[in-house]
Amino acid sequence: MRSKIGLLVVFTIIFIIPTLNYAFAAGDEPGEYLDRRVVIWNLFFRMMVVAFTIGAVVSGTMVWLVWRFRESNPNAKPTKYEETGEW
Amino acid sequence: MSEHGNWAEWVYIGVVCALLVWVGAEAWNVERLVEHVPADAEVIKVTGQQWFWSFEHEDGTKEIGELHVEKGKAYKFEVTSKDVIHSFNIHDYVVLIDAVPGRINIVWFVPDEVGEHEIQCREYCGLLHYNMRAKLYVEEST
Amino acid sequence: MVLELQKPRPIWQIMFSTHHTDVGLLYLIMSLAFFFMGGVLALFIRIELFLPGPQIIADSMTFNRMFTVHGTTLIFLFILPFASAVGNYFVPIMVRYKDMAYPKLNAIAFWMLPPAGALVWLGFADFTWYAQPPYSVISAPAPAADMWIFGLKIIGISQVLGSINFIVTILKCKHPDLPLSKMPLMAWSFLSSSLIVIVAIPTFAAALLMLLTDRMGMSGFFDPNVGGDPIAYSHLFWFTFHPEVYVLVIPAIGMMYEIIPRFSRKPIFSHSSGVFAFIMLAMVSFASWAHHMYATGMSFTEKTVFMVGTLAAVPASAMHVFNFLATMWGGRIKFATPMMWSVGGIALFFAAGAGGVVNSAMPLDFITHDSYWVVGHFHLFVMGTIAFGSFGFAYYMFPYVTGRMYHEKLGQVHFVLSFVGAILVFFTQHILGLFGMPRRVYDYPPFPEWIAMNQIITMGAVLLAIGAAIWLGNFIYSMGRGKPADMEDPFKLGGKYYYPYQQKTPHHD
Numbered sequence: 001m002r003s004k005i006g007l008l009v010v011f012t013i014i015f016i017i018p019t020l021n022y023a024f025a026a027g028d029e030p031g032e033y034l035d036r037r038v039v040i041w042n043l044f045f046r047m048m049v050v051a052f053t054i055g056a057v058v059s060g061t062m063v064w065l066v067w068r069f070r071e072s073n074p075n076a077k078p079t080k081y082e083e084t085g086e087w
Numbered sequence: 088m089s090e091h092g093n094w095a096e097w098v099y100i101g102v103v104c105a106l107l108v109w110v111g112a113e114a115w116n117v118e119r120l121v122e123h124v125p126a127d128a129e130v131i132k133v134t135g136q137q138w139f140w141s142f143e144h145e146d147g148t149k150e151i152g153e154l155h156v157e158k159g160k161a162y163k164f165e166v167t168s169k170d171v172i173h174s175f176n177i178h179d180y181v182v183l184i185d186a187v188p189g190r191i192n193i194v195w196f197v198p199d200e201v202g203e204h205e206i207q208c209r210e211y212c213g214l215l216h217y218n219m220r221a222k223l224y225v226e227e228s229t
Numbered sequence: 230m231v232l233e234l235q236k237p238r239p240i241w242q243i244m245f246s247t248h249h250t251d252v253g254l255l256y257l258i259m260s261l262a263f264f265f266m267g268g269v270l271a272l273f274i275r276i277e278l279f280l281p282g283p284q285i286i287a288d289s290m291t292f293n294r295m296f297t298v299h300g301t302t303l304i305f306l307f308i309l310p311f312a313s314a315v316g317n318y319f320v321p322i323m324v325r326y327k328d329m330a331y332p333k334l335n336a337i338a339f340w341m342l343p344p345a346g347a348l349v350w351l352g353f354a355d356f357t358w359y360a361q362p363p364y365s366v367i368s369a370p371a372p373a374a375d376m377w378i379f380g381l382k383i384i385g386i387s388q389v390l391g392s393i394n395f396i397v398t399i400l401k402c403k404h405p406d407l408p409l410s411k412m413p414l415m416a417w418s419f420l421s422s423s424l425i426v427i428v429a430i431p432t433f434a435a436a437l438l439m440l441l442t443d444r445m446g447m448s449g450f451f452d453p454n455v456g457g458d459p460i461a462y463s464h465l466f467w468f469t470f471h472p473e474v475y476v477l478v479i480p481a482i483g484m485m486y487e488i489i490p491r492f493s494r495k496p497i498f499s500h501s502s503g504v505f506a507f508i509m510l511a512m513v514s515f516a517s518w519a520h521h522m523y524a525t526g527m528s529f530t531e532k533t534v535f536m537v538g539t540l541a542a543v544p545a546s547a548m549h550v551f552n553f554l555a556t557m558w559g560g561r562i563k564f565a566t567p568m569m570w571s572v573g574g575i576a577l578f579f580a581a582g583a584g585g586v587v588n589s590a591m592p593l594d595f596i597t598h599d600s601y602w603v604v605g606h607f608h609l610f611v612m613g614t615i616a617f618g619s620f621g622f623a624y625y626m627f628p629y630v631t632g633r634m635y636h637e638k639l640g641q642v643h644f645v646l647s648f649v650g651a652i653l654v655f656f657t658q659h660i661l662g663l664f665g666m667p668r669r670v671y672d673y674p675p676f677p678e679w680i681a682m683n684q685i686i687t688m689g690a691v692l693l694a695i696g697a698a699i700w701l702g703n704f705i706y707s708m709g710r711g712k713p714a715d716m717e718d719p720f721k722l723g724g725k726y727y728y729p730y731q732q733k734t735p736h737h738d
């Protein structure tokens with residue numbers, strides 16, 4: 001447990017420090033403006049990439065579950081709870 | 088259920104939490120960037136009222152229903168309302184902030200191409216909310 | 230459970246009864262009636278938006294009133310009373326008590342709702358389901374606005390009374406042999422959502438009073454000209470209503486916790502993680518209300534705090550999804566209608582949650598806030614998750630309530646139409662939001678993309694409507710003419726499951 005927490009702290013630190021640097025340094029040079037369209041939409045698309053990846057995994061899992069464990073599947077066998085009838 | 092371990096659930100929750108931390112950090116970072124108003128941004132006072140937008144430039148020129156800006160300049164909108172809450176929105180430039188009576192809200196942008204864009208109201212404000220529109224004209228800088 | 234329609238009784242016997250199944254039946258009938266009424270409004274709205282320019286609704290005022298009453302009806306007069314219906318039927322049975330703790334109070338809480346519904350519908354207010362001042366104070370026409378305020382006031386009181394009843398029934402009347410840790414998850418869902426109600430509602434109750442006195446000119450809480458602040462209302466409102474969205478969704482998840490193990494022929498994967506997730510949700514739901522207010526001019530710090538609070542609620546929801554999928558894993562699943570709704574509901578629950586995470590990332594709010602994206606987001610929850618779970622449970626209860634079976638094939642058709650319809654409508658609404666279309670608009674400029682997407686959405690809505698019509702027909706017909714249900718095992722699942730009408734001991738764990 002201790003080591004896990006330690007690891008977590010380390011990861012947090014190596015992640016957050018560059019982020020902070022990057023954030024606080026930005027946008028200060030005169031005449032060089034940040035384009036809000038670009039940064040915001042980029043963030044959106046980054047998140048969509050992740051969201052759709054996870055969505056594919058989750059919905060894939062669900063489709064597989066539904067297909068594999070439906071009672072009409074040739075491989076379906078009674079669950080062990082059906083013997084006693086208690087679940 | 089004691090027969091099965093639940094390591095899978097712990098891994099899953101770990102992944103979920105890691106992703107949330109990532110989302111939070113990224114969002115925090117981008118928000119910081121876009122909230123940093125450049126010091127040389129020109130102020131445009133924006134007033135919403137049922138059901139039109141009016142604008143006042145730094146030099147005192149006023150416009151109603153249309154807004155002329157120059158390409159490549161930074162503009163800082165000071166948005167307020169005379170009656171009910173509206174929301175000042177230039178979707179093409181991802182500009183959005185509520186116009187709240189009694190408050191001045193700030194949002195800034197840099198138009199980077201010559202062209203025309205829709206300005207609309209994005210907060211329900213009554214009868215003609217659906218038609219509370221204006222036009223943004225981005226012109227060549229002088 | 231009473232076999233309501235196999236032993237017909239005069240209607241007034243049910244109406245004046247305080248027995249929990251009778252009150253449950255009243256809740257059930259009323260909530261479904263309001264579902265169809267609110268649904269008709271939605272159909273009008275969708276037809277109006279099929280093309281730019283006025284279509285079937287004469288003016289924007291009527292349109293605005295319609296979406297206001299649509300939202301108010303479906304949240305307060307369909308979803309909440311439907312949950313109360315289920316809770317009334319099942320919670321006493323699950324905690325093995327003869328009735329609700331306070332039967333008369335229970336009946337009173339129900340009978341407050343029809344007058345409240347009448348106020349909302351006869352007034353037909355136009356200030357959207359959140360009655361935001363200053364609009365609701367200086368612009369919204371009387372008496373509609375005041376009737377809405379009183380209607381909501383009554384609904385709030387009814388909800389608090391109902392919740393007190395659930396809490397006392399569960400905590401005080403539970404059979405001593407049944408420890409809380411063994412109590413079925415659906416009963417847990419009612420305990421946690423009732424606790425949220427008790428904490429959350431008073432704030433909105435206060436806000437409504439302030440709104441009323443502001444409207445009467447006696448005060449200026451929300452009037453900036455006398456030092457008030459309209460944004461204060463937003464805080465009060467969302468302090469109640471962000472937690473309230475969990476009040477809506479938690480019972481629906483509870484219903485899925487009934488259906489999914491039963492039709493998978495397996496016990497729930499982890500009872501304790503379900504309990505934990507409910508408690509987490511109930512607490513963390515209070516940490517995120519101002520994510521609805523990113524655009525009101527909050528400071529960076531405030532926004533960050535509420536973003537973190539919002540994200541903090543996600544793991545608990547994710548645990549429920551895990552629990553459901555892990556329960557199905559290794560089961561022998563019977564895909565009868567109730568199970569289909571539950572599984573479809575979980576799929577959309579995930580999609581909606583992912584959208585919620587995107588909403589809460591504060592810079593993305595510049596794109597999505599108050600656009601059709603938000604409409605798509607919360608409809609995936611309220612329709613795709615909550616209503617789907619509820620519809621599934623309505624099918625599930627049907628044999629226990631009527632003693633007859635509904636028509637299975639038609640039930641499945643209803644599900645498929647609704648699932649396809651929901652995806653067409655609500656996914657497209659997300660994209661339409663990305664293209665910048667504001668919500669709550671009577672009309673829109675003829676941008677080709679907007680027109681195309683609005684048409685897809687309207688066609689999806691028609692699918693939903695056809696599904697709902699089939700459902701109504703199915704239930705009305707089957708109530709009188711359906712095959713008599715095998716009351717021991719109406720869904721042919723086998724097993725010594727407890728069946729509610731026998732009022733036997735639950736075999737949940």
Ligand code: HEM
Binds near residue numbers: 475539586589599611
């Ligand atoms: C649990 C079921 C949920 C329901 C019933 C629900 C319902 C709603 C509703 C009704 C709105 C729109 C309110 C309005 O403006 O009229 C909304 C907006 C929002 N929801 Fe949810 N929601 C749920 C879950 C979530 C989750 C899990 C998250 C985040 C992880 C989330 C984040 C948001 C955010 C940030 C907004 C504001 C969007 C905006 O206005 O820009 N919601 N939700």
Ligand SMILES: [Cu+2]
Binds near residue numbers: 172174209
């Ligand atoms: Cu507006």
Ligand SMILES: [Cu+2]
Binds near residue numbers: 471474520521
């Ligand atoms: Cu919320």
